[in-house]
């Protein structure tokens with residue numbers, strides 16, 4: 001399988017490692033800071049507008065941008081059908097056969113997703129995070145490295161759970177919210193806020 005990465009950044013390097021670990025290959029890195037199309041090493045580089053010229057049935061796309069709102073903006077802008085997107089899962093990740101992982105989603109090394117969880121589209125499950133049983137992780141969420149989402153948790157669209165944060169069982173976290181690194185979330189958290197600390201408290205009423 002060939003991949004086109006949209007966004008040529010630190011996050012895309014980690015995604016490329018996951019793609020290679022599966023024996024697949026990145027053929028193009030598109031980014032709007034490139035104004036013309038050129039070849040660098042084995043890659044075609046250029047602006048996002050050339051994407052349609054590169055697509056075929058052996059090629060999948062991943063939007064390789066860590067910022068959740070930007071990832072969504074680009075998905076809305078390029079308007080690809082869902083079959084154009086790949087799902088990248090590092091071979092060291094453990095995914096329950098009763099869980100589902102959506103399109104455009106990347107699952108980094110040593111991630112665990114346990115039984116009956118639903119992970120939607122364009123999600124980042126970053127290095128060594130844990131999504132326990134019966135969780136719902138909506139589209140454009142980022143679960144940062146080593147964060148732990150315990151059983152029955154719901155994380156709504158576009159929210160980021162910071163590195164090493166943990167979320168107590170059955171807690172619901174709203175849309176486009178930020179949970180600070182190392183926080184422990186003990187109660188439901190609404191949409192569009194920033195919450196930090198142990199236990200997590202809201203410090204800002206504007207989201208991501």
Ligand SMILES: CC(=O)SCCNC(=O)CCNC(=O)[C@H](O)C(C)(C)COP(=O)(O)OP(=O)(O)OC[C@H]1O[C@@H](n2cnc3c(N)ncnc32)[C@H](O)[C@@H]1OP(=O)(O)O
Nearest residue numbers: 126144145161162163178179180181182183194196197203
């Ligand atoms: C592969 C990768 O790199 S993936 C990247 C993963 N990234 C992360 O996990 C980073 C998550 N980001 C954070 O934790 C950030 O600190 C945020 C987003 C929660 C807050 O950032 P900002 O909005 O810039 O807030 P700011 O730094 O001004 O802090 C505001 C207050 O909250 C406190 N605070 C900020 N973050 C935290 C935190 N994680 N835990 C506890 N307190 C915190 C600050 O000390 C400050 O307190 P004060 O007003 O008493 O001085």
